[in-house]
Amino acid sequence: MPAVLSIAPHLVPVGVSTAVATALVGLLMLTHIQFAAFQQGGAMLAALFDFLGMVRRDERQTRFARGMLKTMALAFTIGSALAIFAVMILFTGLWSHFWVKLLRILFWPLVVEAGAFVLEIIALYTLYVGWDRLGRVRPLRVGLELVLVIDLFVQMLMINFVASYMLTPRPAFDLPLILLNPTLLPLEVHRLIGNVAFAGALVALVAGWRMLRARTPAQRAYADWMGAIGAVTAISFTALQPLVGWEYAKEVQLHAYASWYDMMLGGLSVAFLFQMFLLGLILTAGIFFFWRRVRTSGFRSPTLALCAVLSLGAWLLGATPSSLAWTYEQVFAANANVPIWNGGLLIPFGQMIPWKLTALVAFTFVSITAVTVFLREVSRGHLRWGEARRSQAVALITMGVAVSLIMALMGFIRENARGPFLITNQMLINQQQNFVPPSSAGPAQAGAAAGANLVLGGP
Amino acid sequence: MSVEPRRSKLVARLTHPVARPLASVYRWVDERMGISDLVYKALYEAVPRRGAWTYTLGSVTLIIIALQIVTGMFLLWSYVPSTTEAWLSLNYLAHHNEFGAIVRGMHLWGAYVLLLVIGLHMVRTFVSGSYKKPRELNWITGVILFLLVLALGITGAMLPWDQAAFWTTVVTTHVLSYVPLLGHWLQEVWRGGNQVGPVTLTRTFAIHIWLLPALLVPLIGLHIYLLRRHGEHGSWVNYRNDPEESERERADRVLRAEPPYPAVPSDPAYSVPDDLDEFFPSQVGKDAIVSFVAVLIIFVMAVVVGSPLEAPANAASLTYVPTPEWFFLPLDQLLVQFPQAWMIPVGVFIIPGLASTLLIMVPFLDRSPDREPWKRPQLMVPALFTLLFLIFEALLGVNRLFNL
Numbered sequence: 001m002p003a004v005l006s007i008a009p010h011l012v013p014v015g016v017s018t019a020v021a022t023a024l025v026g027l028l029m030l031t032h033i034q035f036a037a038f039q040q041g042g043a044m045l046a047a048l049f050d051f052l053g054m055v056r057r058d059e060r061q062t063r064f065a066r067g068m069l070k071t072m073a074l075a076f077t078i079g080s081a082l083a084i085f086a087v088m089i090l091f092t093g094l095w096s097h098f099w100v101k102l103l104r105i106l107f108w109p110l111v112v113e114a115g116a117f118v119l120e121i122i123a124l125y126t127l128y129v130g131w132d133r134l135g136r137v138r139p140l141r142v143g144l145e146l147v148l149v150i151d152l153f154v155q156m157l158m159i160n161f162v163a164s165y166m167l168t169p170r171p172a173f174d175l176p177l178i179l180l181n182p183t184l185l186p187l188e189v190h191r192l193i194g195n196v197a198f199a200g201a202l203v204a205l206v207a208g209w210r211m212l213r214a215r216t217p218a219q220r221a222y223a224d225w226m227g228a229i230g231a232v233t234a235i236s237f238t239a240l241q242p243l244v245g246w247e248y249a250k251e252v253q254l255h256a257y258a259s260w261y262d263m264m265l266g267g268l269s270v271a272f273l274f275q276m277f278l279l280g281l282i283l284t285a286g287i288f289f290f291w292r293r294v295r296t297s298g299f300r301s302p303t304l305a306l307c308a309v310l311s312l313g314a315w316l317l318g319a320t321p322s323s324l325a326w327t328y329e330q331v332f333a334a335n336a337n338v339p340i341w342n343g344g345l346l347i348p349f350g351q352m353i354p355w356k357l358t359a360l361v362a363f364t365f366v367s368i369t370a371v372t373v374f375l376r377e378v379s380r381g382h383l384r385w386g387e388a389r390r391s392q393a394v395a396l397i398t399m400g401v402a403v404s405l406i407m408a409l410m411g412f413i414r415e416n417a418r419g420p421f422l423i424t425n426q427m428l429i430n431q432q433q434n435f436v437p438p439s440s441a442g443p444a445q446a447g448a449a450a451g452a453n454l455v456l457g458g459p
Numbered sequence: 460m461s462v463e464p465r466r467s468k469l470v471a472r473l474t475h476p477v478a479r480p481l482a483s484v485y486r487w488v489d490e491r492m493g494i495s496d497l498v499y500k501a502l503y504e505a506v507p508r509r510g511a512w513t514y515t516l517g518s519v520t521l522i523i524i525a526l527q528i529v530t531g532m533f534l535l536w537s538y539v540p541s542t543t544e545a546w547l548s549l550n551y552l553a554h555h556n557e558f559g560a561i562v563r564g565m566h567l568w569g570a571y572v573l574l575l576v577i578g579l580h581m582v583r584t585f586v587s588g589s590y591k592k593p594r595e596l597n598w599i600t601g602v603i604l605f606l607l608v609l610a611l612g613i614t615g616a617m618l619p620w621d622q623a624a625f626w627t628t629v630v631t632t633h634v635l636s637y638v639p640l641l642g643h644w645l646q647e648v649w650r651g652g653n654q655v656g657p658v659t660l661t662r663t664f665a666i667h668i669w670l671l672p673a674l675l676v677p678l679i680g681l682h683i684y685l686l687r688r689h690g691e692h693g694s695w696v697n698y699r700n701d702p703e704e705s706e707r708e709r710a711d712r713v714l715r716a717e718p719p720y721p722a723v724p725s726d727p728a729y730s731v732p733d734d735l736d737e738f739f740p741s742q743v744g745k746d747a748i749v750s751f752v753a754v755l756i757i758f759v760m761a762v763v764v765g766s767p768l769e770a771p772a773n774a775a776s777l778t779y780v781p782t783p784e785w786f787f788l789p790l791d792q793l794l795v796q797f798p799q800a801w802m803i804p805v806g807v808f809i810i811p812g813l814a815s816t817l818l819i820m821v822p823f824l825d826r827s828p829d830r831e832p833w834k835r836p837q838l839m840v841p842a843l844f845t846l847l848f849l850i851f852e853a854l855l856g857v858n859r860l861f862n863l
Contacts, residue, residue, distance in 0.1 A: 182858055189851050236840075240847060247796065247855050368844050375836035 014093040018429060021094040026415060028086045030408045035079025036159075037407060039120075040152045040192070041199025042072045045233065047145035054138045064226060066131055068203075069145075073128040080117070098422050098432040105178065106162050113158035116151050123148040156195070160188045163414070166423050168255040182255040186248035193237050193244060194410075198403055200233025201282070204289075205400020211393035221386035227396045228293065228378070228385075232371055234399060235286040238279070239367035242360035252417075256424050259417040271413050273321055276356070278406040280315025283367050285399040287311045289392050290374040296389055299382045307370040310362060318359030502739035505717040507693030507732040511745055514691055516580035518746035519753050523573040524679065526754060530566040531668065533559075538618070540664040542657045545620035546771045553768050564761025570612050572757050574786050577605050585821070585842060587694035588830035593723045594689050595822035600682045602819050607675050609786065614667040616784050620660060625772030626781035628655050628663065637804045655774070690719040695830040697732035726828050788856030789849045795859070814845070 013021070046068040053062035091099040103110060123144055127134065134141035164184040170177050207227030214220040253260040262268045291304035331337050377383060422429050489495050506514065537559055539548045552559035581601065584590060590598035617628040632649050636642040651658025704712075706727075713721060713730045721730035736742065773779070783791040790811060797806035817824070825838045832839050 180861060185854055185857055189854055193851075236844075239844070240851070243796075243848070244851060244855070247792070250795065251858065368841060372837055372840040375840055379834050379836050 013096050013432065016094060021090075022429075025086065025090050025094065026412070028082055028090060029415075030411045032079055032082040032086060033411050034198075034404060034407055035075050035082065036156075037191070037195040037198045038075055038202060039072055039079065040156055041195035041197070042068050042075075042202075043145065043149045043152050044196055045199055045203070046072065047142060047149050050138075050145055051142045054142060060222065060225065063222075064229065065145075068199075069124070069127050069131070073124055076120070076124060095422075095432060098427060101427065102162065102166075102423075106165065108175065109158040109161045109179065113155060116155040116158065119151045120148065120155065123151060153192075156191060157188060160184060160191060163187060167252065167259060167414070167418055169423055169426055183248065183251045186244065186251050190241070190244045190248050193240050194407070197234050197237035197241065198407055200230045200235075200237065201400045201403035202230070203227075204230030204234055204286075204396040205404075206230075208393040208396030208400065211388055211396075212390065217386050220388075224385045224388040227289075227388060227393070228374075228383070231286050231289050231396060231399065232375065234403060235283060235290075235367050236371050238282055238286075238403075239364050239371070242279070242364050246357070246360060256418075259424065262419070263413060263417050268413055268417055271409060271416075273319065275406060275409050275413065276359070277315075277319040278402050278409065279363065280311070280319050280359075281402045282399050282406065283363050284308070284311045284315050285395045285402065287367065287370045289395040289399070290370050292395070293388060293392050294374065294377045294382065296387050296392065297377075297383045299377060301373055301377065303373045304370060307366050307373070310366045311370075314359045314362035314366065318356055318363070502743070504687065504690070504719060504738045505732075505735040506691045506738050506742045507697040508734040508736040509696045509732075510694050511736065511742055512749070513583050514693065514742065515746045515749040516576055516583055517686070519576050519750045520573065520580055521679070521683075522746075522750040523569055523576060523753060523757070524675075526757070527566065527569050527573065528672070530562050530569060533562045534566055535668070540618070540660055542620055542660055542772070545618065545660065546768070549619050549621075549768055553765075560765060561758075561761050564764070564766045565757050566615075567766040568757045568760040568764070570608075570615060571760075571785075572753055573608060574612065576753065577608060581605060582846075583694075586832050586839075587692065588825075588832075588835065589692040589694070590822045591692075591726070591729070591825070591828075591830070592822075593721075593725045594685070594692060597682065597685045597689065598822050599819055600678055600685065602815075602821075604675065604678055604682060606815065607671055607678070611667060611671050611675070612784060612786060614663050614671065617663045618660070618667060619768055620772050621769040622772055622776065622779050623767075623769050623781065625655065625774065626779060627783070628659060630781055630783075632659065634807050637807050639804070639808075688719060689722045692729070693732055697734065698729050698830070699733050700728050728828065729830060782860050783856075785853070785860065788860065789852035791859055792852040792856035795856075 016024075046065045049061045049068070050065035052058065053060075053065060127141070127144055127148070131141075134144065161179050161184065164181050164187045165178060168181045168183045170181045204227055207223045207230050210223035211220065211227060214223050249260065249263070252263070263272050287304070287308050291301065291308045294301045294304060418424055420428050420430065422432055485494075537548050537552055537556070539545055549563065552563055584598065584601065613627070613631060617624050617631070632646050632655060635649060636646040638645055647653065649659065649662060650656070651662055709727050713727055716731040717735055720732070790806075793806045793810060794803065797803055821838070825835060827835060827837075829835050
């Protein structure tokens with residue numbers, strides 16, 4: 001043991017099984033992603049509504065922005081603690097070889113990430129503590145919120161450098177090419193949109209909860225308005241996701257075919273199908289809310305009713321597995337008679353063209369139409385805030401929970417699609433777990449060091 | 460505030476030259492041609508006061524188009540439109556003629572900035588609802604002008620006859636073959652045969668310097684005529700629409716309005732801006748400042764970045780990966796999403812064709828009297844989605860630009 005420690009203890013993982021190490025990091029990071037995503041989306045909504053509140057002198061919008069920032073500050077304490085715990089304890093202890101290598105390769109993006117983290121603390125807590133005082137100079141407050149938005153954008157970009165590199169590392173030896181890898185931009189766009197949709201969905205969830213608990217008409221009216229804001233944001237941005245997600249998948253297909261195969265036709269296709277189910281649930285619940293909310297105020301909208309029906313149809317089309325096994329022969333053909341841990345129960349995601357694609361295109365167009373019609377009704381003054389019913393509150397809560405689930409599921413799929421690699425074609429999970437550092441500074445180690453320098457662009 | 464047209468000292472100097480020897484000549488010409496009246500009519504009109512900086516985009520567009528014509532003329536002195544000489548003539552400019560290299564850079568960057576400025580101009584017009592009655596034709600001519608500028612951009616990219624230009628020509632003329640029924644015929648007409656070759660370059664050159672400008676210039680004239688006829692609409696901030704103003708008071712205000720407001724009967728609430736300013740010198744001054752900045756940016760980019768010239772065209776190359784011009788990235792990315800042969804026409808024609816038609820039809824799709832964007836969600840929301848779609852497509856298309 002002392003001999004091992006004296007060699008390179010910092011590179012030898014703590015002795016737990018791969019399954020435990022994966023589960024611990026996975027659980028922690030999937031939880032952390034929820035907080036981080038909310039920070040980015042929430043900051044955008046807060047800045048937008050504070051700006052609108054300033055320009056239009058609308059107290060309700062200002063109140064919304066304040067509530068959002070206050071929640072962000074509280075959420076930040078938990079989210080950042082999770083991140084620090086993951087980095088300081090779990091990564092260093094359980095994935096040390098991998099973590100050191102990644103840190104060496106992506107050193108500068110992670111330094112920028114740390115800097116952006118510090119700026120986030122300064123901006124967010126300045127806004128939290130000095131909200132009223134900054135309110136005396138509203139443009140200054142909105143400006144600070146804009147700084148926060150840009151800072152969080154940079155933060156997400158830095159993390160996306162890491163995540164995309166792990167999936168599609170470029171066979172190159174200089175940092176710019178490593179950073180600008182094939183899945184960086186699709187992932188960045190996908191996450192940016194997703195984070196705003198997620199923040200909107202959480203707003204809708206909280207609004208739905210408040211609607212159910214509201215005691216006064218004023219409370220009900222605010223919760224109703226907030227629910228509409230959340231639903232419009234969530235559905236609008238989720239409507240863009242099928243297209244961007246499709247393009248992301250295409251890049252994965254082109255540059256990490258094994259991962260793509262696993263997601264679409266292999267073991268992860270079950271999870272991907274469940275993702276399709278959740279997407280349908282989100283959009284259908286949101287469109288149902290629009291339709292019924294307008295109806296509650298006494299206005300019929302046949303277009304919204306049609307949108308709800310079409311969304312339901314697209315949901316069914318999208319979430320149906322390609323292999324529906326009714327007979328034993330079909331069960332056998334679908335490999336559903338073998339336990340999942342032995343490679344069974346593979347339900348291929350299905351024929352992307354034309355069925356799933358049709359469902360995705362339908363989701364997009366139906367959602368855009370529904371948002372447009374709903375906003376037209378709002379602009380015509382057809383909605384009286386505070387009239388939302390229980391079923392509409394439940395629809396909002398359902399949407400919020402489904403968006404939260406889909407965020408976690410997408411993280412799970414992305415992180416597992418690389419298997420058995422930690423970094424596609426460069427580092428196996430087993431390699432890192434069974435890593436044994438070289439025993440002496442002999443030719444082998446010298447060669448490895450030279451190789452590392454080549455990768456890192458060092459001397 | 461109503462504007463009382465008056466001749467400032469500056470204009471007096473413009474229309475009546477100080478120099479005595481020229482004054483008599485000027486008067487002689489002026490009596491026969493009416494230059495003073497023309498200048499007076501060109502410079503004096505009422506424009507909305509609020510939001511004036513955003514109304515400079517049209518003028519900037521005009522200035523950059525003029526710059527494109529001038530730099531294009533200079534390039535014609537050196538450029539030889541033949542497959543054997545085109546690349547050599549531009550290579551000569553790049554390495555042996557510093558002035559020529561800058562002019563070519565300005566022509567290229569002028570095109571890029573022009574597309575951005577036209578895009579902003581269209582967004583401004585769209586958001587402010589300036590396409591509504593009686594300005595529908597202003598919008599339609601504007602959209603056609605935008606499409607013509609795009610066509611000028613793509614044909615211009617084919618002329619250097621380097622690898623990028625050659626393969627752009629191959630791809631663009633190939634795309635034409637997907638036009639239903641007429642596709643192959645159109646492709647052969649443009650290519651001058653089955654393959655891209657010398658005739659293709661000659662025809663592309665003719666399209667770029669004759670055909671498209673011949674359509675562009677009269678259409679600009681029509682666009683400006685329509686603008687002067689109906690006046691600058693501005694945006695909703697220029698129309699207070701005081702609820703306490705009676706119908707009679709409003710009718711009186713419209714009747715007493717400064718020409719060109721209102722040229723033809725339209726919605727009384729948006730016939731005459733509340734607060735007017737003079738086109739000259741107030742608006743012209745702002746136009747000049749923004750135009751100067753735009754031209755300066757073009758010049759700096761031309762000097763600092765310049766214009767690329769890749770290796771000479773090589774039809775036998777097996778390794779070259781063609782990349783589109785940045786303004787075609789969304790369309791290129793759209794094609795990536797429709798990989799199967801039967802789907803290509805969807806990405807190439809159906810979606811872009813539908814989008815162009817809808818863009819032209821905007822004034823007829825939105826006939827509501829409202830000008831505020833938040834009161835027009837039926838158009839603003841789909842437009843916002845389309846804009847986001849284009850931006851994301853372009854971002855995702857960057858992968859193609861860097862051959863990722």
